[in-house]
Amino acid sequence: MASTQKHALIVGASRGLGLGLVETFLARGWRVTATQRKPSPELAALSSDALTVETADIDDDASVSALHGRIGAQAYDLIFVVAGVATQAHDPLHAVPREVAAQVYLTNAVSPIRFADAFHGTLAPGGSIAFMSSILGSVGLNEAGGWENYRASKAALNTLARSFQIRHGASGLSVLLLHPGWVRTDMGGAEADIDVETSVTGLTDVIERHLGRPGTAYLDYRGETLAW
Template sequence: MARQDRSALIVGASRGLGLGLVKALLARGWDVTATARGSAPELEGLAPVAPAIERVDIDDDAAVAGLRDRLAGRSFDVVFIVAGVATDAHVPVPEIDRAVALRVYETNALSPIRAAETLAPLVAPGGLVALMSSVLGSVGANESGGWESYRASKAALNTLTRSFELRHRADPFGMVLMHPGWVRTEMGGADADIDVATSTEGMADVLERQLGRKGCVYLDYRGETLPW
């Protein structure tokens, strides 16, 4: 088995891409701590190597601060904030319930940046803060429309991450905004292009290549740069 000489904190790992990332990194010998909001049978049942599991709701600032305090004294090569929602993504913005749209923005843009700010002290020198974005957050690549509230939330996440990186430019870690591809998950649907393993193995490759690099990059799971 590979040496466990790298470590990751995966925030939002109960299922889908978060769970897939945990599996991919464990298989590479990483020491992984994973979070879930509540019961997470698939995460809890991983074997023969299992992650440490913490409970946290990314929309709860006090809970995220509590996570940081519980992990005080540890450091992680990667802190990857995966959590996100696509509630009523197909409803155009003029028709979507305002409260729903605001919750999507909160969970996809505001909460990840606030969590990144809170958890940044846990990132090891030369490490990375990674956030799950999407090609749908690219303003330049939007030539088809649709998924309006979701697109806007991810575009906001991209903008806030650029600002976060500027505020933390003197700190010894880099930033990765990651597009996982169109993946066959509950959110991506059965007709998506790739499976979870293909996406998460690719993202793990990207993370390993980016370690030690500063700045903020917007990449897909193959390591290709996306237009802002």
Template sequence: MRRRALVVGASRGLGLGLVVQFLARGWAVTATVRQPSAALADLAMGNRLQIEAGVDIDDDAAVADLRARLAEVPDFDIVFVVAGIATQAGTPAALLPREIVGAVFQTNAVSPIRFAEAFHRRVAPGGLIVLMTSKLGSVALNRGGGWSSYRASKAALNTLARSFAGQHEGADWGVVLMHPGWVRTDLGGRRATLAVETSARGMVGVLESRLGQRGCHFLDYTGEMVPW
């Protein structure tokens, strides 16, 4: 049977790169976007890519509607929530307007966990729920500061993910928090060391090797453990 992935936030960057890699490995992919994406539409070959537009992970009604629309689709081996923001990340959190800090935490920490809670029953036995995080969210590795609101939101995501995994102890799927590396995207910038293709190919390879494993793990795109 063909493996299936749900990639949430796939219009560009790493989300789009992940769709490309899953398709290249023969997976069937359901990809969500907030607005139609020409780059994603260009990948729509045969019947292995299903595109679902109008999905904003900060919108509970939109997530519930997606779940209803996918009710007849077979369960997913991987549900990968990619969406995230880094609004005014260079400004210290103490100097940011509260509404901006709140929005970063909602999108980067709370909404991915709410999405996971909404879709965990759609994960096939032995599958994975994958949440895009960053090693900037590692408390142990935070020695220089910088990007404080973004760091804190990813640290919060990591903590919420461990709580989510604990609350579902005994489930027949695992949770992976994935650090993609420093990637040349809108978020990573031009100075980043990795191409999207390199990071996405590595992440998909790591996830394929971890299908069937349970628990909650913080990994990078090469499969190395990242300190909490």
């Protein structure tokens, strides 16, 4: 008899939200394949028969291709690219060296979509591809300014994800762009609004509710639709 256990591929799970998502999906009975760039003691500590830990850097095409070679024969109900960076996020754009600005764009916008293209064929029927966006990626909701280059990278991710979904639209692909809230992680800082558990519990609820729905949805961790 075929297994009904769902399988998530969580990309960027060494710490922060990715790590929290792995823990939550495991607790909900999912099988999880989680990626790290280098050995993560926190991820290793989640040791479970349902967890497979892999290594990949989403900025490195050869690394993503090698990962596909190792695990691309499996089918995933969820492919979630969580990895992201916020280098010099507090500086106005003119104060960020061009190479730094470009690298943030590559890691936050280009690499997640390239990863999704590489793994698209592994998505199980009724599954979803999710990207970790941010409310800061909303052009319409930008009333406070700040985080200029990071905002632009997440707005670019939103645009590229919609185009990715349209390109694969004939298959009724389900794409989720998710805002986790402002969360106390290395990136979010100690002053952030919510803890990792609150965020990942909400995100996992939202994902389970929307799994497989055709189209692109831009949602926060409480399930609210965000303006583009």
